[in-house]
Amino acid sequence: MRTILYIIQKEFIQVFRNKAMLPIIFVIPIVQLIILVNAATMEIKHIRLAVVDKDLSQTSRKYISKFNGSPFYVIDQYTFSMDEAENELKKGNIDAIIQIPSGFERKLVRESQSKIQVIVNAINGVVAGITNAYIQNMTIGYNIEVVTAIAGKPTIMNPPADININYSYWYNPQLNYKNFMVPAVLVILVTLIGMFLSGLNLVREKELGTIEQINVTPIRKYQFIAGKLIPFWVLALTELAFGLFVGKVLFNIPILGSIWLLFGVAAIYLVVVLSIGLLISTMTNTQQQAMFVMFFVMLVCIMMSGIFTATETMPGWAQRIDYLNPIYYFMRTVRMILLKGSGFKDIINEIICLMVFAFAMLRMAIWRYKKTA
Amino acid sequence: MKEFRGFVIKEFYHIFRDKRTMLVLFGMPLAMMLLFGFVITNEIKDVNIAVLDRSKDEVTRDITSRLVSSGYFKLYDNLNNDKEIGKVFRRGIVKEVVIFEPGFGRRLEKERIANIQILADASDANFANLITNYTSAIIRNYVNETNHQQTFPYQIVPEVRMVYNPELKGVYLFVPGIMAMILMLISALMTSVSIVREKELGTMEVLLVSPLKPIQIIIGKVMPYVALSFINAIIIVILGYWVFELPVQGNIILLMAECLLFIMLALSLGILISTATESQQIAMMLSMVALVLPTILLSGFIFPIENMPKILQWLCVLMPPKYFIIILKNIMLKGTGLAYVWKETLTMIGFTVFFIVMASKKFKVRLE
Secondary structure, rough: HHHHHHHHHHHHHHHHHHOOHHHHHHHHHHHHHHHHHOOOOOOOOEEEEEEEEEEOOHHHHHHHHHHOOOOOOEEEEOOHHHHHHHHHHHHHHOOOEEOOOOOOHHHHHHHEEEEEEEEEEEEHHHHHHHHHHOOOOOOOHHHHHHHHHHOOOOOOOOOOOEEEEEEEEOOOOOOOOEEEEEHHHHHHHHHHHHHHHHHHHHHHHHHHHHHHHHHOOOOOOHHHHHHHHHHHHHHHHHHHHHHHHHHHHOOOOOOOOHHHHHHHHHHHHHHHHHHHHHHHHHHHHHHHHHHHHHHHHHHHHHHOOOOOOOHHHOHHHHHHHHHOOOHHHHHHHHHHHHHHHHOOOOOOHHHHHHHHHHHHHHHHHHHOOOOOO | OHHHHHHHHHHHHHHOOHHHHHHHHHHHHHHHHHHHHOOOOOOOOEEEEEEEEOOOOHHHHHHHHHHHOOOOEEOOOOOOOOOHHHHHHHOOOOOOOEEEEHHHHHHHHOOOEEEEEEEEEEHHHHHHHHHHHHHHHHHHHHHHOOOOOOOOOOOOEEEEEEEOOOOOHHHHHHHHHHHHHHHHHHHHHHHHHHHHHHHOOOOOHHHHHHHHHHHHHHHHHHHHHHHHHHHHHHHHHHHHHHHHHOOOOOOHHHHHHHHHHHHHHHHHHHHHHHHOOOHHHHHHHHHHHHHHHHHHHOOOOOHHHOOOOOHHHHHHHHHHHHHHHHHHHHHHHHHOOHHHHHHHHHHHHHHHHHHHHHHHHOOOOOOO
């Protein structure tokens, strides 16, 4: 036990002696929270439209005003030339064009059907899909209005059956995307600090050759691994507390569940992350290699954890692979605890999975670490 | 010149001998493309929902089976009372609960109007928005079909055309970003780390006293990374074409030239970072925070810049990858030529020159 304490002491001294490390540990969370949470908005708003209204009738103007009233759209340009509008679309100054051909209103009254053209820059498929849905929905509504406007009164005698749909959004009535992102940033933060610090630490000793000196001491393998793990485990947990505090102060995120439960899960999760970091560094020879492997592992795991988009939207095979992704469990539980107030009973499965991971990864790291060079 | 050639060959050996890094370097574009192409989607399929049916008549059963047979939703549970709603939401499996009011079918028949309540777990706001939209579309369709005898006497028909990406594939948006990220990673991050490594291990001293000029050392060091980055760029384009049928609409030579320009830019950034730092860990952290993170977040790669707060939008102006991504989108997806991207190209050249000047000012021939 004393041996482990000495190694821990040594590690702490090393971390705190490195002048650049401390700012990194405490500045990164703030920067990340501010930038990531604000930048990572998948909210769709300000879709820029160009309107080519060649009809200039009352019906066409009213139709266009429907877009003006929507929170999603901004009418950026009015023009009469389709070429000009298409050019703007190419330049990327606008996102969609609505063209109303001349004789639109006349045709609508005479032939009872009239067409308009909508051209959407579909490079961002999500925006294009929503624009399409919005236009279709809005036009159906507008058609009813037109009937009243042209015919004077509703021509339909027997009122159609209607279902009134009432929405309620639990846990986040304003659909604030930030609430979703702050917990995610905390997860990234803890993972990043934990994995990189532990992973680079061991391989650095290898690269500089100081590992040899430790290898010839009577320190046992598990003692060495424990001595390497515990300091970063403490640091990362401190980091989580710090991040949570900053998140609360800056974004006032809801903390509905038990903080103790959150830290309990984080403590288990960190063993997994730190062990993976150590495992990678036992398998690599230079910091550059280790960094690349870690970066790769982290990127894939984070992207698949449902950070930006719900895991339910992934294909089935990807969802099954996710059962092997520790970040997926942690991401889920952090959000559940913070945003929904889920208790121990609700997340027992995730906790068990994380424990299995922690045990397996730790065993692997100890097994892979060889005292012989 | 002979010494220089020898030096470059040494550098190539250094890098290509490192099997693990090579594996990651070439595995990365592949994994990223597959990840973004197949995994990061907004498709809705088999989302678990629960139904609280207080009416239990033919109509409610009909609507429920409509929801399930759409393929978007899967009925996870039939609830019996309000209390169970919170319970299923907290467990995190069910994402939406549909509630039918008592006497639903009867009211729809007699009073011509009935109420449905859709509760969504909005801890994921966007997803909640998406699934409630789908649900209400299915219900509206049902209503429309039961009213099928009535059509509107006047109809405006919108003809929507999706340009540049008719099938609304997610990869189209991500390919330019992946390209920018990987080039940035290899060119800037690898370069800075490999130069700092020589400093940290003390071998830089050996190089400095050799007959090679400092400029030759730097050029020799970055050469392999130029090659690697360029090969990766080509791999991404080919992968996009083969796996996702993403054609290059514009001029391929222009595309490659712009890639080279961006590689130069990233390299000069990497060199600048390496002149300013002394240890690999610091260089890495700096590269991560200053290069990779902004490339992912502040370049319009995943998140549209227009949606960000104004301050961040100004910050985005300073991010070189932003311009590269705009250029790539133009050339690859829209098929436009230099006439549409000359401003961005000039900006990138400006950045490159600026970084090179800065780096050469800071470069020290002596070790203190």
